[in-house]
Amino acid sequence: MVRLKFLFSHGDLIMLRSLFVLGLFTAVLSPSAYADSLLIKQAKIVQPDQAQASAPQDVLIRDGKIVAIGKNLGKSQAKSDRQIDGRGKFLVPGLIDTHVHLDGVPGYAGKRPEDEAMLKEARLQMPRSYAYFGFTTVLDLTGNPSFIADWNSQPAGPQAYFCAPVTIPNGYPASWMDKDLQFQVEGTKYMLFDPAQPTVYPANFKPEAHTPQAVVAAAKQDGASCIKVFYETGFGAKKNLPVPSPELIQAVVAHAKSLKMPVYLHGNSQAAYEFALKTGVTTLVHGMWHETKQVDPLMNQQRLQAMARELATADISIQPTIQVLYGEQEAMNPDFFKNPQVDHAIPQQLASWYQSDAGQWMSKLLAEELVGSTNSPAERYQAFQKMYAKPLNTVRQMTQQLQKNGARLLFGSDTPSGPFYTQFPGVNGRWEMDRWLETGMSLPQLFSALTINNARALGLEQSIGSVEVGKRADLLLLDRNPLLSVEAYDSIAQVILHGKPHARASLSAH
Known part of the structure; x- marks a missing residue:
């Protein structure tokens, strides 16, 4: 494998004044009967299952939910304490990324006391960076309930959900821990008793509490x-690894499905894809990065094509x-x-640290082990591009085959996949959009994957994924139509989180 992984305040008043000046926000301080309500006037609504944007509509939001959609709500009973002029703009559901890892600061290793202020700033910014790039819902694939509760208490950021990581001893990812520590961390409660390794468990490990049924039930609870x-x-x-x-x-899959819990499988090889077909998991959470070694290339390609059909059928x-x-x-770039999008995602103090000798620890490790440390930075980057050409070609081809055969592709960015600052929250998802389009995906397909398809995959289609009455008001107001241009995702004017509007600039790391 190629890669390594190891009430208003003063600030509120200033923000409101700025929005007045920009002409983006018209506030009417009305009686408390309309508190926490918002009227978006005359925006064109873009829905994931419709080919065109609607005629201009008003959308009324109250207590974090959409309560009415119509042509001229502002002239009827739809009183609100705030209004946004949506003329000439496009209102879309907030974006959903169903593959993130929220804990920790990407690319930071160690616990230096002098870095604490920088890390605190980074932790505060990371939810805002997701929102800045339009992500209003995220799924942490290896989360825990206490961390997710803390995350969701933050004032500006996406709503987070989590998967419970069900592991076996000494396998991935437990293998990155000490052999004893893997039985002591919080996630041990979701570790399976593996009949193939009956002697590796400590004396206090109770197999009956770690059957597939018991582990899934604990996760649900x-x-x-x-x-x-x-x-x-x-x-x-x-x-x-085992x-x-x-x-x-x-x-595990049978019991999870009986509780209406989807099962996500980490796997990026042909063998992993075969495993998915055998076990009936709900979703493979990586593309086909690596083909099986020592097989006839022609026969292997035939198998990959057949596998794409089988995954779609299954x-x-x-x-x-x-x-x-x-x-x-890009860790070697x-x-x-110099990419301007990076400035909006990463706080300046952290960005400066990443470029320091200490912050380049991962890049130096990659250079020493993979291409030699004597090359210039430009030469090392070129060497990495050459090295990654084959797996990138493999994943593009398999993605095209899956699309051709009608398989369901879900949007997930794996932010971050490891200690890489080049996969920072928000912006990494934005770049994943570009990668999809490079495989021949259409803009409507991308939009559906970012919204309603991910909502359906999570069983949340009644709450999010489209602009409809009764749904949670997690919305984006864009200057451009995402069905016509991917740059529409760079034209966000307002991010609306649980019914509360945020000017995009206020979410930037600047």
């Missing part, structure tokens, strides 16, 4: 929205996560921080 399982034989320094048997995961969804490979490659 903890508030998990889904289960994540793993088929990963290893990479880097960790190779030949993987669960198909029978063990089949039992109704197993796939997240291509192509940007993961680009992100690892000496001009990465």
Whole structure:
């Protein structure tokens, strides 16, 4: 495998004054009967299952939900304490990224006390960076209930849900911990008893509490929205890792589905895709990055084509996560921080640290182990681009085959996939959009994947994913139509989170 992984305040008044000046926000301080209400006037609504934007409509939001949609609500009973002029703009559902990892600051390793102020600033900005790029809902594929509750208490950021990571001892990702520590961390409660490794468990480990049924039930009780399982034989320094048997995961899948919990499988190889077909998981959370070695290339390509048809028939969804490979490659790009989008995602103090000798630790490690440390930065970057050409070609081809055969592709960015600052919250998802279009995906297909398809995958289509009465008011007001241009996602004027509008500029890391 190629990659390594190891009430108003003073500030509120200033913001409101700025919005008045910009002409984006018209506030009417009305009686408390209309408190926490918002009227978006005369915006064209773009729905994921419709080919064209609607005629201009008013949308009334109250207590965080859409309560009315009509042509001239402002002239009827729809009183509100705030209004946004949506003339000439496009109102769309907020974007959904169903593959993120929210804990930690990407690319930071260590616990230096002098870095604490920088890290605190970064942690406060990361939810805002997701929102800045339009993401109003995220799914942490290896989350825990206490962290997710803290995340969702923040004033400006996407609503987070989480999957419980169901593992086996010494397998991925437990293998990155000490052999004893893997049984002591919080996630141990979701560890399966693996009959193939009966002697590795500590004396206090109770197998009856770690059956597929018990583990899934515990995850459900903890508030998990889904289960994540793993088929990963290893990479880097960790190779030949044990993987669960198909029978063990089949039992996990059966019980999870009985509780209406989707099962996400980490896997990016041909063997992992075969495992998905055997076990009937709901979603593969990576693209096909790596083909099986030592097979006839022609026969292997025939198998990949057949596999794409089988996945579509089995109704197993796939997240291509192509940007993961680009992100690892870009860790060697000496001009990465010249991209203006990066400035809006990463706080300046953290960006400066990333470019310091300490912050370049991962880039130096990659250079030493993979291409030699004597090359210039430009030469190292070129070497990485050459090295990543084959897996990128593989994932593009397989994504095209899946699309051709009608498989369901779900949008997930794997932000961040590892200790890479090049996969920072929000902007990494924006770049994943570009990667999809490079495979021949259409703009309407991308829009549906970012919205209603992910909502349906999470069983949340009654709450999010489209602009409809009764749904949560997580919305974007754009200057351009996303069905016609991917640059529409760069033209966000307002991000509306639970019915509260935020000027996009107020969410920037600037």
